[in-house]
Amino acid sequence: xxxxxxxxxxxxxxxxxxxxxxxxxxxxxxxxxxxxxxxxxxxxxxxxxxxxxxxxxxxxxxxxxxxxxxxxxxxxxxxxxxxxxxxxxxxxxxxxxxxxxxxxxxxxxxxxx
Amino acid sequence: xxxxxxxxxxxxxxxxxxxxxxxxxxxxxxxxxxxxxxxxxxxxxxxxxxxxxxxxxxxxxxxxxxxxxxxxxxxxxxxxxxxxxxxxxxxxxxxxxxxxxxxxxxxxxxxxxxxxxxxxxxxxxxxxxxxxxxxxxxxxxxxxxxxxxxxxxxxxxxxxxxxxxxxxxxxxxxxxxxxxxxxxxxxxxxxxxxxxxxxxxxxxxxxxxxxxxxxxxxxxxxxxxxxxxxxxxxxxxxxxxxxxxxxxxxxxxxxxxxxxxxxxxxxxxxxxxxxxxxxxxxxxxxxxxxxxxxxxxxxxxxxxxxxxxxxxxxxxxxxxxxxxxxxxxxxxxxxxxxxxxxxxxxxxxxxxxxxxxxxxxxxxxxxxxxxxxxxxxxxxxxxxxxxxxxxxxxxxxxxxxxxxxxxxxxxxxxxxxxxxxxxxxxxxxxxxxxxxxxxxxxxxxxxxxxxxxxxxxxxxxxxxxxxxxxxxxxxxxxxxxxxxxxxxxxxxxxxxxxxxxxxxxxxxxxxxxxxxxxxxxxxxxx
Numbered sequence: 001x002x003x004x005x006x007x008x009x010x011x012x013x014x015x016x017x018x019x020x021x022x023x024x025x026x027x028x029x030x031x032x033x034x035x036x037x038x039x040x041x042x043x044x045x046x047x048x049x050x051x052x053x054x055x056x057x058x059x060x061x062x063x064x065x066x067x068x069x070x071x072x073x074x075x076x077x078x079x080x081x082x083x084x085x086x087x088x089x090x091x092x093x094x095x096x097x098x099x100x101x102x103x104x105x106x107x108x109x110x111x112x113x
Numbered sequence: 114x115x116x117x118x119x120x121x122x123x124x125x126x127x128x129x130x131x132x133x134x135x136x137x138x139x140x141x142x143x144x145x146x147x148x149x150x151x152x153x154x155x156x157x158x159x160x161x162x163x164x165x166x167x168x169x170x171x172x173x174x175x176x177x178x179x180x181x182x183x184x185x186x187x188x189x190x191x192x193x194x195x196x197x198x199x200x201x202x203x204x205x206x207x208x209x210x211x212x213x214x215x216x217x218x219x220x221x222x223x224x225x226x227x228x229x230x231x232x233x234x235x236x237x238x239x240x241x242x243x244x245x246x247x248x249x250x251x252x253x254x255x256x257x258x259x260x261x262x263x264x265x266x267x268x269x270x271x272x273x274x275x276x277x278x279x280x281x282x283x284x285x286x287x288x289x290x291x292x293x294x295x296x297x298x299x300x301x302x303x304x305x306x307x308x309x310x311x312x313x314x315x316x317x318x319x320x321x322x323x324x325x326x327x328x329x330x331x332x333x334x335x336x337x338x339x340x341x342x343x344x345x346x347x348x349x350x351x352x353x354x355x356x357x358x359x360x361x362x363x364x365x366x367x368x369x370x371x372x373x374x375x376x377x378x379x380x381x382x383x384x385x386x387x388x389x390x391x392x393x394x395x396x397x398x399x400x401x402x403x404x405x406x407x408x409x410x411x412x413x414x415x416x417x418x419x420x421x422x423x424x425x426x427x428x429x430x431x432x433x434x435x436x437x438x439x440x441x442x443x444x445x446x447x448x449x450x451x452x453x454x455x456x457x458x459x460x461x462x463x464x465x466x467x468x469x470x471x472x473x474x475x476x477x478x479x480x481x482x483x484x485x486x487x488x489x490x491x492x493x494x495x496x497x498x499x500x501x502x503x504x505x506x507x508x509x510x511x512x513x514x515x516x517x518x519x520x521x522x523x524x525x526x527x528x529x530x531x532x533x534x535x536x537x538x539x540x541x542x543x544x545x546x547x548x549x550x551x552x553x554x555x556x557x558x559x560x561x562x563x564x565x566x567x568x569x570x571x572x573x574x575x576x577x578x579x580x581x582x583x584x585x586x587x588x589x590x591x592x593x594x595x596x597x598x599x600x601x602x603x604x605x606x607x608x609x610x611x612x613x614x615x616x617x618x619x620x621x622x623x624x625x626x627x628x629x630x631x632x633x634x635x636x637x638x639x
Contacts, residue, residue, distance in 0.1 A: 030160060031167055045193025050160045054153040072170060073124040076160070 011042050017095055018042055019052065020080065020088040023062065029075040053078065061087050117179055123159075123166040127173070129180040136185045137165075147195035161192060222274035222283040236274070239283050246431060353429030360422035367415055392520035393508035396586040398462050410455030417448045465587060466547040470554035478538040480601065481570040486623055487538070488571045489528075489595065490606035500525075500576065500608035507577075508586070522584075523577035526563060526591040529614035530603070532629040533596040540565060541594040544578075547587040560584060563591045574609070597626050602634065 015037075022028060022036050030049060037043045056062045061084035064076045080088060116131045129137070144161060148154030168188050169180055192198075224235030224245075238245025274283045398407050421444060481487060493500055505525050533539070544561040548554030563578035578591040597603060605613060607620040615631060618624060623634045 030164060034164075045197050046164065046191050047161060047193040047195070047198035050157045050164075051148070051151070051198055053160070054157050058153050072167070073163070075163075 008044070014095065015042060015048075015052065016056070017088070017091040019049075019056065020061065020084060020091065023078050024080050024085065024088050027065075027067075027077045027079045029067075029077050033078075056084075060084075115179075122169070123163045125166045125170060127166075127169055127180050128178055130182060133180050133182040133185045136182055136189075137180075140185070140189055144195050164192065224274065224283065236283060249431060349429045353426040356422050356426030356429065360419045360426060364416060364419040364423070367419070368412075392522070393586075395520050396508060396522055396580075396584075398458055398585075406454055407458055410451045410458070413447055413451035414455050417444050417451070420444070465549045465553075465585070467549060468551045468554045469545065469547050469588075470551050470558055471543055471545045472555060472558045474542040474544070476540045476542065476565065478540055478567060478572060478595075480538050480598070485570040486602035486604050487597070488604045488606070489574065489609055490571065491574045491576050491608035493576055493608055500611050506586075521579075522586055523579050524590060525576070525612065526574070526578055526593050527614065528574065528593045528595065528609055528612055530595050530597065530618065530624075530631055532626045532631070533598040536598045538595075538597050538601060540572075541596065543592040543594060544589070545592070546589045554587070557584065557587055557589060561589050561591060563593075565593070576608070599626050599629075601626050 018037060018040065019033060022033050030053065033053075034043070034046050034049055037049070038046075043049065053062065057064065057078075060081060062078050063081050064078045066074045067077045069075050117128050118131065118134050120127050120129050120134065120137075141158070141162070144158050148157045151157070165188055168191065169184065172180075172184055221240045222236050223232035224239055225232050226235070234245040234249040237243075237248040394407055421440075424440060478487070491500060507523050507525075509521055509523075542563055542565075544558040544563065546554050546557035546561070548557055560581050561578050562581070563575055565572060565574045567573070572595075574593060578589070580586070580589060602623055602625045604623050605618050605620055610618060610620045617633075618631070624631050625634050626632075
């Protein structure tokens with residue numbers, strides 16, 4: 001149970017970065033993001049995404065436009081704002097640093113044992 | 114066969130089973146109430162709805178045309194309950210709810226759970242976050258003016274909080290998942306109760322129809338009962354008000370009597386004199402037990418029942434909400450102890466009043482040699498007040514010349530004129546006191562200090578008798594009996610006139626002892 005909780009928290013931590021990254025690739029709508037996140041096993045319930053998107057949009061990192069769809073009603077397509085791009089770069093850099101450092105830490109430990 | 118609806122989600126029409134619809138509707142309501150308190154919450158719900166429409170559309174095809182409850186369950190599982198959807202920042206908010214309690218605007222409802230008549234006071238208390246007592250008190254106080262009218266208007270105008278959501282709203286609590294869950298549970302219970310009521314009613318009306326003639330009688334009886342209950346409540350409230358007013362005024366005057374005992378009153382020879390309850394109690398109660406005990410005992414013995422009366426009044430007005438769990442027993446024990454202590458010391462003190470003893474002191478009076486009348490007077494020195502203005506007994510505190518206050522007592526003697534049994538004039542000072550036995554009473558009587566002096570034809574009486582310092586008050590009294598022989602002419606001054614026996618003695622006239630009687634001499638100015 002403890003591990004589950006920590007795992008969930010770790011995923012939660014990088015969720016924002018992943019969303020920004022997905023949107024940074026190309027304009028997407030919510031279901032695309034969900035598909036991506038699910039394949040990466042990053043979210044458990046889909047509902048989690050929506051409040052997060054709204055918050056990111058409200059803090060000026062995202063914007064959206066309506067786009068007609070071949071099958072059904074128009075969809076909200078998200079893209080990064082300039083601020084969002086900067087944020088993504090910062091977070092990415094931080095992630096790579098963190099990854100490297102954490103890896104080093106884990107590997108050095110293994111060697112010591 | 115199943116009943117199904119058409120619903121429109123995000124612009125797409127779906128056929129949906131009734132139970133599936135209920136489930137979906139409830140889910141959306143949960144989402145709405147959960148996100149309604151967040152910035153952009155409505156947008157989140159719309160996005161989720163769009164997603165639901167999309168997911169449902171993926172499920173529908175030629176073979177499957179109706180949304181079933183299984184579909185909805187699956188979607189809910191996929192999307193998650195509102196509590197699971199929480200964003201990190203949101204969770205932080207969740208941890209300190211008081212800051213966000215203001216987000217939920219309060220609404221005024223009548224509170225059916227906290228009502229005495231209609232729940233107006235309770236609802237107002239909840240709305241203003243105050244004890245409803247103040248509103249009730251306000252209503253009760255304005256009862257005879259605009260109260261009833263205002264109350265009826267409020268009763269009509271303010272909606273009753275019927276559901277838990279409304280009750281929560283009434284108290285300004287967040288309507289969140291847990292609360293909603295509770296609400297749903299309560300709804301179910303209510304439905305159950307209503308059903309029971311409904312069936313009972315149906316049975317009732319069936320019975321009434323069967324015995325139609327009873328209907329009118331029942332209604333009249335019901336009406337009478339209601340009127341009776343209302344009248345009883347009203348009488349209770351009025352009685353309560355009466356109790357409170359009585360209790361408070363008695364308590365106030367009693368406390369005033371004990372704690373503000375020094376009433377500046379009279380001036381003796383330039384010294385301010387105060388009437389003092391402390392001095393009185395000090396001089397009344399036997400030594401051994403401190404006066405403080407007596408005062409405390411009296412305070413509790415008299416004060417507590419008065420407080421009880423006030424509490425009773427409050428209970429009559431506000432019902433059993435006035436918590437008196439521990440008041441009764443505690444008050445009773447304290448009261449009994451106080452009564453015992455006070456009673457004991459009062460007993461001791463009363464015992465000291467059992468026997469009465471009188472001592473007499475005879476003082477000769479020289480009869481004037483010439484034809485002058487004897488003139489009797491009481492020397493009031495420079496008093497501004499009339500002699501008879503003073504009480505027979507005075508307990509007071511006096512400013513001592515050296516500073517500080519001294520408990521003191523003085524009494525006003527009685528004066529009487531009698532024919533002498535021989536040819537001499539004399540004064541008998543009868544000093545009287547009470548005591549636990551005759552000897553004690555006699556000792557006390559002997560300690561009373563009183564005197565008179567004569568100069569020429571004038572006999573001047575002391576205005577007061579005094580007790581030695583530290584002496585208790587045991588109904589000490591002094592009576593000055595003035596015996597005059599036959600043919601003695603005498604006058605009294607206006608001070609003596611006020612306190613003298615026989616009552617007809619007057620300072621404007623002269624009197625003479627004739628045939629062992631006191632007679633008036635008409636011609637005073639010869």
